[in-house]
Amino acid sequence: MSTAPTKKYTPQEYLELERKAETKSYFYRGKIRARPPSNERHCLVAGNLSALIWNQRRDRPCEVFNSDMRVKVDWSGLYTYPDLSALCGDPEFDDEHLDTLLNPTLLVEVLSPSTEDYDRGGKFELYRQIPSLKEYLVVAQDRVFVEHPAKCDDGSWRLVDYRSLEDELTLGSIECRLRLADVYERVEFPPAEQT
Numbered sequence: 001m002s003t004a005p006t007k008k009y010t011p012q013e014y015l016e017l018e019r020k021a022e023t024k025s026y027f028y029r030g031k032i033r034a035r036p037p038s039n040e041r042h043c044l045v046a047g048n049l050s051a052l053i054w055n056q057r058r059d060r061p062c063e064v065f066n067s068d069m070r071v072k073v074d075w076s077g078l079y080t081y082p083d084l085s086a087l088c089g090d091p092e093f094d095d096e097h098l099d100t101l102l103n104p105t106l107l108v109e110v111l112s113p114s115t116e117d118y119d120r121g122g123k124f125e126l127y128r129q130i131p132s133l134k135e136y137l138v139v140a141q142d143r144v145f146v147e148h149p150a151k152c153d154d155g156s157w158r159l160v161d162y163r164s165l166e167d168e169l170t171l172g173s174i175e176c177r178l179r180l181a182d183v184y185e186r187v188e189f190p191p192a193e194q195t
Helices: 011-020 040-057 116-120 122-127
Strands: 025-028 031-034 062-065 070-073 078-080 084-088 106-110 135-139 146-151 157-162 168-171 176-179
Touching: 011 025, 011 031, 011 078, 040 062, 040 084, 040 106, 040 135, 040 176, 078 122, 116 122, 122 135
Parallel strands: 106 135
Antiparallel strands: 025 031, 025 078, 062 084, 070 078, 084 106, 135 146, 146 157, 168 176
16 A cells, blocks of 8 residues: 555646646645546536526526536635536636636536535535525436525525425526426436335
8 A cells, every 4th residue: 555645736736737637627625636527417407407597697697607617615725616606797706717716606516426425515515605605506416306505694504405396496696496397307317226
């Protein structure tokens, strides 16, 4: 077993490497971790969400970014690629490259088996420290299930979840309504496991 220390990177080293890379990577506490690949269901759900939100916001001063837009949680140093980020108003970026968003109002993660625990736990804990963030959507790709934490006026977070294709949720921070039937349009779920 190797006892060689793992190289720690600075944020500047990470960004220099990332801007030249052909694949995307996350950065946190000096470590670079490759972003796992997405499957068809993941891409369909993320694409549906992006189209639904963009279509409702197209005539307003709002921006909707897909998973190619990096988001930085400034105080923690986390650099990550949510499946979707959105805001109404002027975007703020980390530097002149305009590729690292600092002020999302909404972040969306489509769950993958390898990232589900982190997306619902540790990553959300970090995301909550973004001052501009008002809402977070965690969307399952293998079943109808959406968690919707929203920030209350007192700074606490209220969680509502949705489990039916007939459900509809409101994203108050960007004034959008999403029907789960539309979010999951053309998504074929895996067969239920036998117990």
